[in-house]
Structure formats: structure tokens, C-alpha cells
Amino acid sequence: MTPEAAKFIGAGLAMVGTFGPGIGIGIVVNGMLNAQGRNPEASGELFTNMILGIVFAESVAIYALVVALILIFAV
Amino acid sequence: MTRNRAILVVVVVFAMMIGSAFLFRVPLPHIQLPAEWIPGTPLIHIPLIGPFYITNTVIAILTTDLLLLVLAFLATRNLSMVPSGMQNVFEMIIEMWHGLSVDMIGEERTKRWLPLVLTIFLLVIGSNWVELIPGYDTIGVLCAEEACRPESEEHQVRLGVPAVAFAQGDDSGADALGAGDETSELGVEAAVEGEGEGAAGEATLFVADRSMGPFVLATRRAEPGEEGYEFVPFFRVAASDLNFTLALALIVFVAIEIVGFKALGLRYADKFIAVSWIPGFIRGKGGHSRIGLLANGLLAVLVGILEVISELARIISFSFRLFGNMFAGQILLFVIPFLIPFLAVVPVYGLELFVGAIQAFVFAILTLAFMSAALITHEEH
Numbered sequence: 001m002t003p004e005a006a007k008f009i010g011a012g013l014a015m016v017g018t019f020g021p022g023i024g025i026g027i028v029v030n031g032m033l034n035a036q037g038r039n040p041e042a043s044g045e046l047f048t049n050m051i052l053g054i055v056f057a058e059s060v061a062i063y064a065l066v067v068a069l070i071l072i073f074a075v
Numbered sequence: 076m077t078r079n080r081a082i083l084v085v086v087v088v089f090a091m092m093i094g095s096a097f098l099f100r101v102p103l104p105h106i107q108l109p110a111e112w113i114p115g116t117p118l119i120h121i122p123l124i125g126p127f128y129i130t131n132t133v134i135a136i137l138t139t140d141l142l143l144l145v146l147a148f149l150a151t152r153n154l155s156m157v158p159s160g161m162q163n164v165f166e167m168i169i170e171m172w173h174g175l176s177v178d179m180i181g182e183e184r185t186k187r188w189l190p191l192v193l194t195i196f197l198l199v200i201g202s203n204w205v206e207l208i209p210g211y212d213t214i215g216v217l218c219a220e221e222a223c224r225p226e227s228e229e230h231q232v233r234l235g236v237p238a239v240a241f242a243q244g245d246d247s248g249a250d251a252l253g254a255g256d257e258t259s260e261l262g263v264e265a266a267v268e269g270e271g272e273g274a275a276g277e278a279t280l281f282v283a284d285r286s287m288g289p290f291v292l293a294t295r296r297a298e299p300g301e302e303g304y305e306f307v308p309f310f311r312v313a314a315s316d317l318n319f320t321l322a323l324a325l326i327v328f329v330a331i332e333i334v335g336f337k338a339l340g341l342r343y344a345d346k347f348i349a350v351s352w353i354p355g356f357i358r359g360k361g362g363h364s365r366i367g368l369l370a371n372g373l374l375a376v377l378v379g380i381l382e383v384i385s386e387l388a389r390i391i392s393f394s395f396r397l398f399g400n401m402f403a404g405q406i407l408l409f410v411i412p413f414l415i416p417f418l419a420v421v422p423v424y425g426l427e428l429f430v431g432a433i434q435a436f437v438f439a440i441l442t443l444a445f446m447s448a449a450l451i452t453h454e455e456h
Contacts, residue, residue, distance in 0.1 A: 048175075052444070055437040059392050062399035069402065073108045 011071040017064030024057035088418065095417035102281060102295050104409040108402075110316040111307045114218040131308055132316035135211070139202040139313065169193065175440065179447040184334065188446065191330055195323060196439035202313040203401060203431030207424065212405070215308035217283050217293060223305050281306050314401035314434075317394065324393035327442050328386070335449035343449070347383045349375035389445065393438065400434050 001009075032050040036043055110130035112118075118128045150161040158166045172193055176185040205211070280303025281293035297303025313319045335343040345351045352372035356365070404427045411420050 048440075051433065051437065052440065055396070055433070055441075059396045062396050063392075065399050065403055066395050069108065069399075073106070 007071050007075055011068040014064050014068040014071060017067075018061040021057045021061035021064075024060075025054050028053040028057060092415050092417045092419055096415050099416040100295055101413045101416050102293065103413050105306065106406055106409060108317075110311055110318075112223070113309065114216055114223055114307060130316065131215075131311040132313045132319060135205070135310045136202060136313040136319065138310065139198065139205050142205060143197055143201050168197075172196065172439070176443055179443045180334070180450065184338075184446070188330065188334065191326075192439045192442055195327070195442060196435050199314065199323070199397065199438055200432055200435035202319075203435060204428065206310075206312040206401075206405075206431070207427060211310045211312070212308045212409075214310075215306055217281065217291060217304035217306055219304055223307065280304060312401050312405055314397050315405050317398050320394040320397045321390075323397070323438070324390045327393060327438075327445075328390050330442070331445050331449050334446045338450045345379075347379045347386070349379040393441065397434050397438060400430055404430055 028050060031053075032046055035046050039046075110132040112128045112130055113134065116129040118126055120126050146161060147165070150165045154162065173185065173189060176189050176192060180188065280297040280301075282295055282297045282301060283291050283293065283304055293304070293306050332343075335346075342351070349372070352368065352375055356368040356372055404423075407423050408420060408427060411423055
């Protein structure tokens, strides 16, 4: 296996790490929808908190993406 | 009847999308992590720091700054009690952030730190949105291989004291300067030709197509024997340059530490280097066993070390979150027209708009959130 091929396979494997954040974001939005159902008036503040939660979960996916990008472009 | 017509429109659009994939030859663009040097600008050696050259992200940030200054001027030209127009927009933004900031870090600190938070927000959202103007990343310079390297002697500018020479740090994969462009219906490229010939090598070379009058297009990649040039766009999203995001992350890190120290004094350092339990342990605080105090104390030291690591990881997280989102968005915007030239980019464009705004918002609000977290003391006993 050439290093080139190993690079790309590694990049593909690194993106498996986006599994978790995907589920995590789903859980965050689930909580938000439940809370909105119980208390529609607090939607604005709940939305802000939901965005924060989504961003935290997404950063982990971004870490995986960065590893993949480093493998493809900078190794 | 209108339902049938709607179906007909959808079918026609899909047919055009698929047809354009065969009709238009959009070259696969060259994507690289480091920002590209603008050929022709000098390479400046700053004493004690090293070489510095003007990249296309620097130019993008400068245009963003200019744009923000112009908008600010327009907003404050005729200030009135009942705002309208640009003043209204800015008042909305400032009001939103002022409200959030007072909630999170209090009235006093808001006066001191809100300008920083707003600057971060406006700068990041400005530089993310200005990327979406057609012409960004597609208008640039076609330069031959030699003219694309900043290290060639004629471009060097040395300031005074001999500089500390850092290795350029380019790996073999990244020494090809250039980025692709697409001849989709969105834009044509104006390009300037460099001298010499391009060798095949590692670079992604495009053939200079001069069939469109004064404009030189890069419409396809060069075959190994052909004369090709590298493409360097004039502008590139500032946040896709890790230098920019890292600089912002470091500024935010320093600001958060300053907030912590100003609010708590030296007890803030106790969060990281836990020594406040030692006097209690030596004196043998009444009611607690010595061993218990020691155990708690050592635990606090360990937790302190973890806190230090988490603070430093925050820098990485801040910078890479913005970088990853913008860089990946750019790649999407490049690659999708390569696959389907007609119309398929439009949803991605909308996503980029949304993501750019959200990432700016998140950067600023995480600054506020971590500042407010730095104000909390952990009282144990």
C-alpha cells in the first residue's frame, strides 16, 4: 500500500468520528423540542442555549474533520 | 394545470443540472491548507520573527476591515433618536450583544469587554459573508511555477537586523501554490500571466485559455506535457487561514484570563495551581482528619492540572472550530460546481451564509460564556 493510499484511507477512517457528534446534536435538539413543547414562550432563550449546545457537539466533529484534512493536505 | 407545470419546471431544472455536468468542463480546483502568496508582493523578513509575506487571506481581511469601517461611517453619519437604516441595523446588533453580555458578565464588565466581543463578532461575520461575493476565490493570478514561490531572491525585503530564519515549513504536498476556479455561469477569471513554463511536478497546473478576449480563463488542468500555470486567487476566506483564527483564539484566551484575575485576584490562579488547601492542612482544620484534607488537596491539584489542559484546549477548540467550518465550506463551494455546474451550489451557498453567521455568533458568545465561567469560584468548605 502506497503512502498516498494510506493517507486517504486514514482520512476516511478519521471521519468515522463524526458519528458521535451527529447523535449528540440530535439529542440536543430533542431536548430543545421537548422544552419548547412544554413552554413555547421561552423559545428565544432556549434557542440560544440550543445553538450553544449544538456548537459544542459540532466542534468534536470538526476535530475529526481537521484530522482528515491534515492527512489529506499536510502529510 | 399549475401542478403539472411545476413538475415540468422541476424536471427541466434537473435535466439541466445533469446535462451541465456533461457539457461544462469545470476543472477540479486545487485546494490547499496554507494561504497562497500573492505573486509580486515582497517577502519581508522581520527581525527576530521571521519571514512574512502578503497572502490572499490578508487582503481579504483588509477588505473586510474597510467594509466594516464604511458601514460604521454610514451608520453614524446622522445619528437620530429614532434610528433608521444602517444605524438601525447596528443598534439591533449592539442591543442584542449588550443584553447577552449584561446577563453573562454583569454591567461593569460589559463596559470594559463588550467592544472586544462585538469586534470579534463583526469581524468574523464580515469576513465570512464577504467570502460569498462572486469573484472571491475565482479572480486571481495565473503564475508560472517560479513566480509563485515567495522565496525567490528578487522578492526579498530584509528589514535591518538579520532575521532569524525559520524553515518555511512547507511539506512536499503543500508547496504547490494555487487554487482552482470554476468557469460556471457565476464568474470568469481575469488573470495575469507569469513568465516561464510550468513543470508537471506536484503543482496543480491550469491551462491559460485566452479565448475570451481580455479575460484569461483557467478552464482545465494541464496535461503532463502542456504548459501550465498555477492559479492564485486574490481573495480567500480569512477564516480559512489558521493564522487568523488562532490569533483570535489567543486574544480571547488572554482576555478570559484577565477577566478571571481581575475578578478573583490570586484566587483565580488557585483554580489551576491548587495551593490554598495547604495552610488548612498544616494547621489541621478542626473537624476534618489530616488524611482527608491531604486527599482532598491532592485531588484539587490534579483537577487544577486538568483545568490547565482544558484552558489550553480551549484555544485549539476556538481556532479549529472556525477554521474547520470555513475551510470545509470553501471546499464544498469548490467541489460541488466541479460535480454539477448548474444550480447545485445554491443550497450550499445558503448553508454557507447560515454557517458563517452562526460561527461568528458562537465565537463571540463562547467568549462571553467562558468569561462568565472564569468568574465562578469553587468554594469547597
